[in-house]
Amino acid sequence: MNILRYPLIKSLLKNRWPQFTIMVVALAGFLVAILSGLFGTPVGSRNFGIVFVWIAWWALLMLVAVPFLGRGWCSICPIPAPGEWLQRGNLLGPDDINHRDHGENKKKNSVFSVRSVVKPHNRRWPNRFRNIWLQNGTFLLVALFSTVILTQPKVTAIVLAAFLFVAVGASLVFERRAFCRYLCPVGGFIGLYSQLAPVEVRVVDTAVCKAHTEKTCYTGSADGYGCPWDVFPPGMVKNTYCGTCMECLRTCPHDNIAINIRSFGADLSVERVRKMDEAYKAFIMLGAAAVYSTVLLGPWGTLKLAAYSVGSLPWLAYAASFLTLILLALPGLFWLMIWTGIQLSGSALPTKKLFIAQSYALVPLGLSAWVAFSLSFVFANFSYVLAALSDPFGWGWNLIGTAGIGWTPWLTSLTPFLQVGVLLGGFLWAAITSRKIASENTINTLAMKLSAPVIIFCLTFTLILMGLLVA
Numbered sequence: 001m002n003i004l005r006y007p008l009i010k011s012l013l014k015n016r017w018p019q020f021t022i023m024v025v026a027l028a029g030f031l032v033a034i035l036s037g038l039f040g041t042p043v044g045s046r047n048f049g050i051v052f053v054w055i056a057w058w059a060l061l062m063l064v065a066v067p068f069l070g071r072g073w074c075s076i077c078p079i080p081a082p083g084e085w086l087q088r089g090n091l092l093g094p095d096d097i098n099h100r101d102h103g104e105n106k107k108k109n110s111v112f113s114v115r116s117v118v119k120p121h122n123r124r125w126p127n128r129f130r131n132i133w134l135q136n137g138t139f140l141l142v143a144l145f146s147t148v149i150l151t152q153p154k155v156t157a158i159v160l161a162a163f164l165f166v167a168v169g170a171s172l173v174f175e176r177r178a179f180c181r182y183l184c185p186v187g188g189f190i191g192l193y194s195q196l197a198p199v200e201v202r203v204v205d206t207a208v209c210k211a212h213t214e215k216t217c218y219t220g221s222a223d224g225y226g227c228p229w230d231v232f233p234p235g236m237v238k239n240t241y242c243g244t245c246m247e248c249l250r251t252c253p254h255d256n257i258a259i260n261i262r263s264f265g266a267d268l269s270v271e272r273v274r275k276m277d278e279a280y281k282a283f284i285m286l287g288a289a290a291v292y293s294t295v296l297l298g299p300w301g302t303l304k305l306a307a308y309s310v311g312s313l314p315w316l317a318y319a320a321s322f323l324t325l326i327l328l329a330l331p332g333l334f335w336l337m338i339w340t341g342i343q344l345s346g347s348a349l350p351t352k353k354l355f356i357a358q359s360y361a362l363v364p365l366g367l368s369a370w371v372a373f374s375l376s377f378v379f380a381n382f383s384y385v386l387a388a389l390s391d392p393f394g395w396g397w398n399l400i401g402t403a404g405i406g407w408t409p410w411l412t413s414l415t416p417f418l419q420v421g422v423l424l425g426g427f428l429w430a431a432i433t434s435r436k437i438a439s440e441n442t443i444n445t446l447a448m449k450l451s452a453p454v455i456i457f458c459l460t461f462t463l464i465l466m467g468l469l470v471a
């Protein structure tokens with residue numbers, strides 16, 4: 001179902017003001033998070049930076065935005081906004097400066113013009129990095145230090161400021177949104193899991209696109225920018241790299257863009273765009289969910305201490321084990337499962353091809369692991385959000401009268417049931433996906449044998465996580 005059939009939704013999405021306003025509010029919150037991290041209380045649970053980023057935003061992202069809206073967050077994310085405004089030379093839209101006359105309209109919109117401040121280079125992102133390997137690396141880098149980032153306001157502030165700084169730099173050197181597409185550690189995993197979302201941006205009719213020589217959805221027009229994510233909308237078959245920014249909706253003169261409500265996980269069965277970098281992203285996310293659950297929620301104090309003591313020998317051992325598990329052990333074990341499946345089924349398909357294809361079954365498993373992990377602390381700590389909103393720096397303010405609200409865990413008795421449900425749901429979804437992928441190139445009975453070891457892998461992972469989170 002195309003929701004753009006409803007004129008109100010269509011005009012809200014086409015209009016730049018709602019998106020711009022939310023982005024500005026989010027940017028203000030982001031800057032307060034940086035300032036409170038740098039100058040506010042060092043007590044994490046009283047600091048806006050920690051509470052808003054790692055409880056409120058994380059909950060919104062993991063429990064709502066990613067599962068239901070895919071890359072919806074990217075359309076209002078404040079991190080690339082300042083860089084993008086500088087790159088475009090405009091805060092709002094491609095007005096007169098870029099596309100129309102240079103006369104009367106220029107005056108009308110000049111209040112939004114920022115072109116004179118800097119001169120962007122608009123270089124093309126290098127071909128050899130046109131993949132998500134760098135993004136996999138930036139995620140691992142953040143993940144290695146995450147115990148410190150999550151608890152120390154100053155470190156959170158430095159990391160957020162670094163994101164902003166790199167995003168602005170990337171926008172000034174490279175064309176379009178190079179930071180979001182190739183570097184952002186958050187964007188990498190949102191892209192992976194956006195394949196599961198029940199919503200997609202797609203063209204309505206590719207024949208209309210074929211006949212349209214200007215391809216303004218990619219090149220831009222007076223009504224909007226060419227796809228900021230460097231996606232060619234007529235060829236888009238999955239959500240991973242579409243930032244749902246709505247520019248193509250604004251620039252398509254043939255009304256040929258749709259926002260479809262679809263079944264969950266529809267992208268997982270798109271055969272022709274499966275790649276090793278994305279397969280590795282699935283392993284990294286799956287492994288990181290397991291490591292976080294073990295270190296942050298498990299009963300092993302020594303492990304926790306090692307993860308916190310950045311730079312020490314125990315931390316080096318922790319970092320080495322973390323990387324070995326995620327980059328070698330998990331993919332190695334999975335490779336073994338694929339090889340076993342091939343032996344059982346007698347399939348003639350190359351192991352590497354099956355390895356990549358079957359790794360997409362880990363996408364629902366990984367998301368369910370992250371949702372279950374997030375459930376363990378989000379509701380328990382959500383009451384901190386109200387206090388931090390009233391006193392963001394922990395300086396004794398009481399802006400909205402909620403500073404005095406003490407720690408009150410919410411829904412704690414329900415949490416384990418929700419977690420078990422989510423993990424079992426994730427396992428079933430992974431098993432069905434594995435079976436479906438296996439049957440793409442083989443008959444049903446062989447597909448069962450081909451996917452059985454992968455299903456056992458997923459079940460084992462689910463039971464281990466259930467033990468860690470719920471038992």
Ligand code: SF4
Binds near residue numbers: 203208209248252254
């Ligand atoms: S602008 Fe519209 S019709 Fe033209 S190629 Fe893009 S989506 Fe197709």
Ligand code: SF4
Binds near residue numbers: 241
């Ligand atoms: S322009 Fe269209 S295809 Fe490109 S990121 Fe925005 S919504 Fe997605």
